[in-house]
Amino acid sequence: MFGKSKRGIRVIVAILIVQLVLVISVSAWLLTWHMKNRVYFVGEIIIYRDEDFANRYHFPGNGTKEDPYIIENFIFSTKRLFGIKINQTSSHFIIRNCNIEAGYPIVLVNVSYGTARIENNIFTGQGRPSIELIYCPGTIVRNNICYGSVGIKTTGCYDSLISNNNCNNMRYGLHLLGLNDNLMVDNNTCNNNEYGIFFIHEDQYLYGKYMVSHSIVIANNTCNNNSERGMFVSWVENSTILGNNCSYNGRSGYGGRGLNLTIKRNYFSFNGKGMNIEYIINSSVSKNVFYNNTGLAIEIDDSTNTVFYANNFINNYYTGILQNRSQVNDDSSSASDYGPNVWYNASLSQGNYWSELVWFLGATYAIEGSDNEDLYPLENPVDI
Numbered sequence: 343m344f345g346k347s348k349r350g351i352r353v354i355v356a357i358l359i360v361q362l363v364l365v366i367s368v369s370a371w372l373l374t375w376h377m378k379n380r381v382y383f384v385g386e387i388i389i390y391r392d393e394d395f396a397n398r399y400h401f402p403g404n405g406t407k408e409d410p411y412i413i414e415n416f417i418f419s420t421k422r423l424f425g426i427k428i429n430q431t432s433s434h435f436i437i438r439n440c441n442i443e444a445g446y447p448i449v450l451v452n453v454s455y456g457t458a459r460i461e462n463n464i465f466t467g468q469g470r471p472s473i474e475l476i477y478c479p480g481t482i483v484r485n486n487i488c489y490g491s492v493g494i495k496t497t498g499c500y501d502s503l504i505s506n507n508n509c510n511n512m513r514y515g516l517h518l519l520g521l522n523d524n525l526m527v528d529n530n531t532c533n534n535n536e537y538g539i540f541f542i543h544e545d546q547y548l549y550g551k552y553m554v555s556h557s558i559v560i561a562n563n564t565c566n567n568n569s570e571r572g573m574f575v576s577w578v579e580n581s582t583i584l585g586n587n588c589s590y591n592g593r594s595g596y597g598g599r600g601l602n603l604t605i606k607r608n609y610f611s612f613n614g615k616g617m618n619i620e621y622i623i624n625s626s627v628s629k630n631v632f633y634n635n636t637g638l639a640i641e642i643d644d645s646t647n648t649v650f651y652a653n654n655f656i657n658n659y660y661t662g663i664l665q666n667r668s669q670v671n672d673d674s675s676s677a678s679d680y681g682p683n684v685w686y687n688a689s690l691s692q693g694n695y696w697s698e699l700v701w702f703l704g705a706t707y708a709i710e711g712s713d714n715e716d717l718y719p720l721e722n723p724v725d726i
Contacts, residue, residue, distance in 0.1 A: 405433030456480030538565030
């Protein structure tokens with residue numbers, strides 16, 4: 343009897359040991375999986391100093407350019423204000439492959455030049471920007487998908503790259519504010535918003551004063567089906583608008599102001615107006631396609647010394663054409679310190695292609711709203 347009791351106790355002990363081993367094994371597996379996948383459901387990562395990357399959150403890396411801290415594979419939705427906020431750091435870091443929903447999924451403030459990369463994430467802002475960067479020069483933001491009211495908002499992020507992001511179905515796809523010199527914005531998709539790309543040098547952190555940003559490149563973006571404008575770019579200088587598709591937008595494909603702009607090889611079709619230019623000086627508008635815009639292909643006001651040439655104007659403002667009016671309207675005054683606008687390239691003897699013009703040698707094309715004209719209209723569309 344006593345022997346049987348001892349055997350029973352040994353069996354029970356063995357079972358308990360096995361269960362304990364299983365619990366420890368499962369716990370270890372869960373911890374390993376948890377650390378590997380970084381799945382959290384409470385959220386909010388706050389970094390206020392460089393030491394927080396390693397000491398508080400134990401992110402891999404050492405914060406150098408060659409071995410940046412890696413923040414990756416976080417998946418969480420939180421009612422807290424921030425998903426990830428990083429402020430006043432000088433360490434290099436990458437945020438990648440995360441799926442975060444929060445008031446502000448990502449906020450970077452005053453991080454050092456060229457230290458931040460945000461790549462391959464999905465962010466959903468709860469009434470706020472999905473990505474907001476405030477004085478973060480040299481930042482790279484690419485290959486992200488944004489949901490919410492604003493996709494990407496920047497202030498003071500000169501020398502930065504914003505590339506291959508999808509920012510659709512919101513108020514602003516990209517909302518870019520002042521001090522953004524040498525900013526490259528390329529290959530982004532900003533559809534079905536109020537404004538696809540909205541760039542204005544109004545810096546709320548400098549008392550709302552208007553200043554000029556320099557050397558901006560906005561290239562190869564798709565800004566379609568926005569209720570207001572595909573792109574609005576204001577108060578920029580020595581900048582390039584190149585190869586963008588801005589079509590099916592309510593008010594206009596493109597609008598804005600600037601000095602020494604190059605607007606080239608863009609496609610504007612089926613908009614309320616192709617371009618609505620309020621104030622540009624010393625600029626060039628060439629090799630663009632304006633096709634089937636409901637209103638004018640270009641409406642221009644208070645602009646001087648800007649040359650328009652080698653553009654294709656095809657069936658824009660069809661109602662106006664039926665009334666023998668031109669596809670463009672230039673209300674700019676010829677009395678200016680900079681000189682009048684010109685609708686041809688004099689050195690090349692090259693004007694624009696106008697679809698309704700019955701071309702013959704020596705034909706000209708009158709520009710609505712002024713005594714200006716295209717002296718060298720083209721017989722055939724430009725190959726763009």
